[in-house]
Amino acid sequence: MFTPCRVWTVLLLGFCFIHGSWGILASTLELITVPRGVSLTLESPSCLACRSFLELHHIPLDTLATVITTKPLDADIVTEYNGFFPYSIVCLNSGIINNRTLGLKDINDNAPVFEKDVYSVEVSQLLPVGSLVVKVKAIDADVTPVYNTVTYNINPPSDTFEVTADGSVVLKKPLNFAMTSFYSFNMTAKDIDSLSGTTTVIVSDEIDTRDVVEIYINQPFNVVKNKVHETERALEMGLELLVKIRDVSRGRQSNAVVSFIARQTNGTIVPPEDVKSNLKNNKQRIRTELQRVLGPKADFGIVEGLDYNLVLYVNLGVVIPFICIGGAAFVFIRVRSRERSRPEAERRASVDSMDAAVHF
Ligand SMILES: [Ca+2]
Numbered sequence: 001m002f003t004p005c006r007v008w009t010v011l012l013l014g015f016c017f018i019h020g021s022w023g024i025l026a027s028t029l030e031l032i033t034v035p036r037g038v039s040l041t042l043e044s045p046s047c048l049a050c051r052s053f054l055e056l057h058h059i060p061l062d063t064l065a066t067v068i069t070t071k072p073l074d075a076d077i078v079t080e081y082n083g084f085f086p087y088s089i090v091c092l093n094s095g096i097i098n099n100r101t102l103g104l105k106d107i108n109d110n111a112p113v114f115e116k117d118v119y120s121v122e123v124s125q126l127l128p129v130g131s132l133v134v135k136v137k138a139i140d141a142d143v144t145p146v147y148n149t150v151t152y153n154i155n156p157p158s159d160t161f162e163v164t165a166d167g168s169v170v171l172k173k174p175l176n177f178a179m180t181s182f183y184s185f186n187m188t189a190k191d192i193d194s195l196s197g198t199t200t201v202i203v204s205d206e207i208d209t210r211d212v213v214e215i216y217i218n219q220p221f222n223v224v225k226n227k228v229h230e231t232e233r234a235l236e237m238g239l240e241l242l243v244k245i246r247d248v249s250r251g252r253q254s255n256a257v258v259s260f261i262a263r264q265t266n267g268t269i270v271p272p273e274d275v276k277s278n279l280k281n282n283k284q285r286i287r288t289e290l291q292r293v294l295g296p297k298a299d300f301g302i303v304e305g306l307d308y309n310l311v312l313y314v315n316l317g318v319v320i321p322f323i324c325i326g327g328a329a330f331v332f333i334r335v336r337s338r339e340r341s342r343p344e345a346e347r348r349a350s351v352d353s354m355d356a357a358v359h360f
């Protein structure tokens, strides 16, 4: 015997069923017999996301009602319920609640996505083999573990790096930034059906700024900036060391200030004081190499902190004339100003006197 307001599901259409877990798409989810005169409503207070997928159709006094889907059901949306949609058919007359649980079988419709498109890290060349270089992570939005478990790979496989199951990239053999200024490789994350995401890892040298040497080159900043590679090679020839230019900045008068690191052929960084001694002791040879690249007037000087001696020397040739011009203008303005304040006769006498002086 029916209670006054209990509704009964008599037919399920489509590919879903209550308390089960297969299928995902259905336009009509359940067909309900309703006691005459009973009003119904559909609720899903514990899962607001679920409510947006379902709709109750019931004409007042009709003995049939339907629950339909308003869009394709997606198990991944309700991950907190492990793919189960809870909802209720409530009889408004009596307040009786008929609970439902719609179980959805997940499908593998999401590929893993890395948290970053590019992982860029700086590490020391002295990093021991077996050390962690960087940890990558890819998220697969499928709710079922079998579909959201990812495996990581380096593509193509690297001689220098390898990746563990949890996305940790570790060092397989010592780094050598003398041979390459940085390492770059691609990684993939795949799920069980080989749906995949990719990312790029860039590993560059962790430089101690105290190892950087700066020199001033008396050539236009843009010229040196456009010949970084050639300037690097010229310094290498002159210093007989491996050189990596880190920056070319604009010095005074738009000339160039070049920052670089020098290494032995085994990759060891040469202390800045040794590099500076080399620059001084082999100045002519280095100048000659720079002139091959930057022109016959190219020269350089060592930048010692704020001691831009060469820069100041060049600037003085410009500053001093400006000081003179500025001083002359000041005197002229002072004379004109004082002229206006003097009586006319006195001013004319003074003009005559100045004219006479001009024509001596
Ligand atoms: Ca997946």
Ligand SMILES: [Ca+2]
Residues within 6 Å of the ligand: 075, 076, 106, 107, 108, 109, 110, 141, 142, 143
């Ligand atoms: Ca899915």
